[in-house]
Amino acid sequence: MSESRFKKILVTGGAGYVGTSLVPELLKNGYKVRVFDNLRYGGDGLLHYFSDKNFEFVKGDIRDKKAVEKAVEGTDAVIHLACIVGFPACKKEPELSREINVGGTKNLVEATNGRAPIFFASTGSTYGQLKEDLCTENTPVNPLSDYGKHKVEAEEIIKNGNKGEYVIYRYATAFGVSGRMRLDLLPNDFTYRAVKEKSLILYEKTFLRTFIHVRDMAKSFLFALENYDKMKGEIYNVGDNSMNCSKEDLAKMIREKVDYYLHFADVGHDIDQRDYMVSYEKISSLGFRTTITLQEGIDELIKAAEALEVRNSYSNV
Ligand SMILES: NC(=O)c1ccc[n+]([C@@H]2O[C@H](COP(=O)([O-])OP(=O)(O)OC[C@H]3O[C@@H](n4cnc5c(N)ncnc54)[C@H](O)[C@@H]3O)[C@@H](O)[C@H]2O)c1
Known part of the structure; x- marks a missing residue:
């Protein structure tokens, strides 16, 4: 059971690759979970959890401000995954992906307005092509793809709009x-x-x-929920040296x-x-290890x- 003070977690994009590994971890640790997803790739990966009384599913689009406001109601933390993920998918649908990745994040921040922390799945793609040997959280961002650019904009929206109530994770590539x-x-x-x-x-x-295993990505969110007070308001690279x-x-x-x-x-x-x-020194110095x-x-x-x-x-x- 979790040590965290959060009880009910909204997971946007929870029907996706990361979400379908995260939802069972949250439920196993005693959280109530509400997934908000438009099921772009279907919802089969969540079917197993509908029998769990602590699981709730809301079908909706993150571009729909009213639907996002409603989804946030009654939850005390948000894990924000909803996104058009990866540079090829963003390149294929540039306007739609920007509306979802940037506009959707804006809707979410306006709905939470600092009342609930946002745990955001960003990416190492924000760093782009590096000049330095080892990339830390202080390395300037330099995204090359639309996907990386959207994530940088979304990070800024969360940093400037959610009154310091956030943890931003820049993940390695999942497997x-x-x-x-x-x-x-x-x-x-x-x-x-x-x-x-x-x-x-x-x-x-x-x-x-x-690289990072997708179940370790899920575990990193559990870690942030449990250690929120010492992690809040910061960006972390998440992976393993x-x-x-x-x-x-x-x-x-x-x-x-x-x-x-x-x-x-x-x-x-x-x-x-x-x-x-x-470098994953910052998060590992707090005790997080991949498994x-x-x-x-x-x-x-x-x-x-x-x-x-x-x-x-x-x-x-
Ligand atoms: N998998 C990785 O390697 C990796 C690495 C770094 C960061 N991330 C981030 O983690 C998050 C999840 O990635 P994933 O690999 O699970 O991707 P995914 O494509 O499997 O999942 C994305 C989910 O978002 C939902 N979604 C898309 N548009 C939506 C909309 N308009 N409204 C509501 N829901 C919408 C989709 O239906 C899907 O279930 C993303 O934010 C991604 O950028 C992933």
Whole structure:
């Protein structure tokens, strides 16, 4: 059971990849949970929790100010996940993603107005391409993609609008299996390709990235709820120093477990030019540690690949 003073938590975007790992952790720790989500990717990942008396679901759009005001009522903390996530999705629908990622955050802050703290899932994409060797929370932000830019704007809205009642988490890239699965995250994508397609063409192989298991992301929110008084009003990088590695290291880690063809290409370019080492000293000095390694996550992803099938609707096979 939790030690926290918060009782009822609103989780925006709680039907997504992170949300469907977070909701069970919150319920297990005695919180009442209200998920607010427009079910852009469906709600199957939450079905299991509808029988729990402490679970409530509200279908709504974060762009709808009135609906957000109503969703906040009766809750004493908000975990804000609702978002169009990642640079390719934001690039595909630039106006919509800005309305959701920036405008939706503004609606939320206007609804809470400092009465409830906001725990915000931001990202290391805010740092963009780095000039420094090690990225800390004091490193200036320099987002390259619309996604990173939206997150910086949303952070500012929360910092300036919620009367100091917030914790901002800049996460590493998530990996692992969750109720709403995502295969567009680097470790999940590489492992799926290795198992199913038996090959991977890798460019920008030396680029350094940093990772965190999705259940450790969930645990980091529990940690913030329990340690709010000493964490409030601050930004934290969230991940683990041991999970800073290159794309090549990641691909080779998978090859230790799956026999597949790995080709390093000279051409190919990611819009999100993240190539950085991140320091997690600030949050670890407060006692937060991740619990699941990249190797353990890869094992889990290999097992899950058996149960996952991405279908091509233009092919008969
Ligand atoms: N997964 C990662 O690697 C990672 C890393 C850093 C930060 N984050 C952040 O964590 C949060 C959750 O990410 P995720 O991986 O679960 O993504 P996801 O796409 O699986 O989940 C996003 C959820 O938001 C909901 N949503 C989208 N538009 C909405 C709207 N207009 N109104 C209400 N709900 C809406 C979707 O239906 C979905 O359930 C995001 O804010 C993301 O930026 C994720």
